[in-house]
Amino acid sequence: MKVYLDNGATTKTAPEVVEAMMLYFTEQYGNASSLHTFGREAKDALDTARATIAKKLNATPEEIIFTSGGTESDNLAIKGIAYAHKDKGNHIITSKIEHPAVLSTCATLEKEGFKVTYLDVDKEGLIKPEQVKKAITDKTILVTIMHANNEIGTIEPIKEIGEICKIHKIFFHTDAVQSFTKVPLDVKMISVDLISLSGHKIHGPKGVGVLYVKKGTKLKKMSDGGGHEFRLRAGTENISGIVGFAKATEFVSEKDVRDVQKLRDKLMDGLLKIPHTQLNGSRKQRLSNNVNISFNYIEGESLLMSLDDRGIAVSTGSACSSHSLQPSHVLMALGLKPEIAHGSIRFTLSKYTTEDEIDFTIKTVKEVVEKLRQFSPLGR
């Protein structure tokens, strides 16, 4: 049996999505900037896709900027605000558990003279809105806090954080790459200026993302070129990718989310029955498809590779699997001991995950953990 439980890394592109994209490779391959029929067909496809994604956020099409993915969206949002508003201040507030796309961007800005506050999280990975409030100074121009964490699935209180930012007239950006289509996100309900989204996390294609930019928000563009994407992102539009992304947003229903959550709970409860395990992240404020568990006395990469041998694909926050040899910054921010962080495994489900796969995974993980614990000098 082959079981893919690494949907937090990327997802299977839905066959319906691939089908929708094909036309724009082989027949309607025009450049959306061209005036002829081919070009107009491409432009129509672009406009329709923009409207579809706008609708999903309850935004207007003019607020949707297509990019190459989540990382570019984060860069454009954070640097775009920082550079455009540096006359107003040089202070940015973020958290210690952001995605590297946000943390690295902030680090670059620090080198350029910006000041960044990295908020702590509690042991479930939650940021308290009051922390944001306290960190605000008269130099603060931007708050960037993720909607849901990619490793532990914790959903942050972005509504409350957005309110605080609104009162203080500070831009608020959220990286919603992991939460999009899983947790409702309505820009009329939540006060947010910028949202990063990615296609390939939701059964869309790789290489396409979105930055939602609230009407009237001034951003500095990152690349020079033509006037594409409302002069914010130059370069010929990736029409097939954009069409695929839009198709994917229509693809996961509320029922799918609930069904995935049921399987998630089954997996979580099944794995936590293994002795000396612990759930990382919050049980309540958690993405519908994320399970992150530390298996004490064993190391994550060994567990990952043993599961891979048995057909199950997962990921780990262990240092040994990273090039830096540092354990996951997210797990360390939760206050986990390094050896517990090293033994963490992330299982991320999708609408394609079946109950049989979950049963097989629970059974296999039990066997493998038992085997690897026999090798280990720790515990007992």
Added chain:
Amino acid sequence: MYTEQVMQHFRNPKFLRKMNNPDAMGKVGNPTCGDIMHVFIKVGKNKQGKEIIEDISVQTFGCVAAVSSSDVLCELALGKTLEEAEKINRDDIIKELGDLPPVKKHCSVLAQEGLAKAIKEYREKKK
């Protein structure tokens, strides 16, 4: 990323177990870096009366490279005189494994250090 030899040792290690009543034991590594090894040895004598590694085993908390390095170390050390066993170095271990990814080469050093520590402890006990 890993060679077939690495994966073979990882999948079916021959020396990954706890030893009862070892003559000496070498503990190396720390939980922060994610690798801990306990190397156990029993020392006997060969026909020439020289002290040899009569039995060896290891318990490893660590990645695939750490597990397979420690297994290979035991394989190389078994039956060798203490002096010969001390000379096993990381290159010998890496050679047996085909290769290790650059960031994982330190795992082979750890196994060697564990054995060196066990031999040292044995000699000190004997004094």
